[in-house]
Amino acid sequence: MRSLLRLLALYRPYALWIGASLLVSLASLLANVGLIAVAGWFITAMAAAGLAGVSIDYFTPAALIRALAILRSGGRYLDRLISHEATFRLIGGLRAHLFARLEPLAPGALADLRSGDILERLRGDIDRLEHVFLRMVSPLLVAGLAGAILVAALARWSGALAAAAAAIFVLAGVAAPALAAFFGRAPARAASAAAARLRARLTEAIEGLAPLLTTGDDVRRFAGLRRDMADLLAAESRVARIGALGQARVGATGEFAALAILALGAPLAQAGALKSSDLVMGALAALAALEAFAPLAGAFGGFYGVLASADRVFALIDRKPVVAEPDEAASPPEKFDLRLRGVSLTYPGAARPALSQIDCDIAEGARIAFVGPSGAGKSSLADLLLRFRDPSLGEIRLGGVALRKLSRRALHARIVVARQNPHLFTASVADNLRLARSDATDAELWAALAAVGLEETIRALPLGLEAPVGVAGEKLSGGQAKRLGLARVLLSAAPVLFLDEPTEGLDAETARRVLAAILKRAEGRTLLIATHRPAEMAAMDQVIALDGGVIVARKSQPALRATI
């Protein structure tokens, strides 16, 4: 329940939209009740006047009916418009809020979660939270307000009638949704859990489809998917049944109330104590008013599922980042020399450190190759430079300022890393490149692509720079995706570049051209390269060899030339 209150607190910036949406919903609901009641009154009064042979003023009620009909139709249109706008703003704001909280968690604090699980919380769970306003909060408030107005109006007429109406409204607006929520509790939770499991399994199955098919593990995985799907369907249909039953009960209550009013009022009308037209008006008003309460029971059947979604979303964003932003960020450095002192990194649960006692001074503009076998610690070093993790021991300084003291934004504007498997967004080539520099011109983008030998490939695409790269770059080969990532890093204006095996997998001639372009673009900047290629080592001022997380050798250029 705490999650729900937290969710409602996030509505605050949208109070104006929410208020407008509630007002318009209330106006169109009251117009509907008024329209049905006045129309019933009008038809009965006309019939009674016809039977009695007297004339009545039909201009006023006819005008009222027309006005209420316009108000109802216009109100419903505006209601959809405003309530959906309010919901989209709420959900948009919620996603932005969650994303801002999620960003500092990546990658360290999310490492134990499956990507499908994170995706489900960001997509499925948040979509479910959309219903909280549209299907629960708004209808509940509107029905409550409309009920209070109708009871107040009835009280001027008859206290007993007002009390009866209030009792019915409480039954329909409080008891029925509460009962639906209570009975829907277990299946709604089961549906929410099954949906989460299904999405996580589905994402993993799609991501690993090729290996699954080759190893024959697909049959077992697909059986699991089918099981999750069946669980989800069963749980959702139980929730739907409970909601529909509640909705039907409230609908029937409306019909029962209308019949009761007619049955109780008929003798009074016969005795002349009550006009027959007023009686019909009351019965129809009860029917129309209860219509507003009916969807509540349907929506509240899934209440505990929504609560589970809210819990899952908040549990995700309440995780503690592996690295904390400084309380007060230091001013970004003017110089960019790097100094590592006694730097060690031990991953949680690991038996031995991935990096141990690294001491290293890297002057501004230096070119250094890091070499070493797989697992030597090169990528871990890149993670430390980006502050994806903090050293377990020791310290890294950039231009004399400890990395821990720099804000994430300031640090990432100064040190960039081209990874072996860069993340590409489901957007165009240009969008992916402009992440590095949003104001880069098309000519600059082409130049960056040319530098990594991708210009011809992209020019051959019908949309050129605007060509979509597909989900996570699926339309590009592994090598092309990697080079696009490299082009992005070369385009950035950061003074320190770390390139993780930038030419791995390229043929010798392309590798030579890409290296030349890298060297040209990195002129005046610090260039750190993790590599196995002798040509790349030869182009650097110094080679640092890592093995088992420790520096085992350092060779500066003259010594290198002698050995390569």
Ligand SMILES: Nc1ncnc2c1ncn2[C@@H]1O[C@H](COP(=O)(O)OP(=O)(O)OP(=O)(O)O)[C@@H](O)[C@H]1O
């Ligand atoms: N997230 C992690 N959790 C636990 N251990 C890790 C993690 N990432 C890396 N390691 C371990 O840290 C050590 C150094 O790995 P790292 O990836 O930094 O080496 P590398 O030199 O970059 O190797 P490669 O060239 O294969 O990427 C390895 O023993 C590796 O298993």
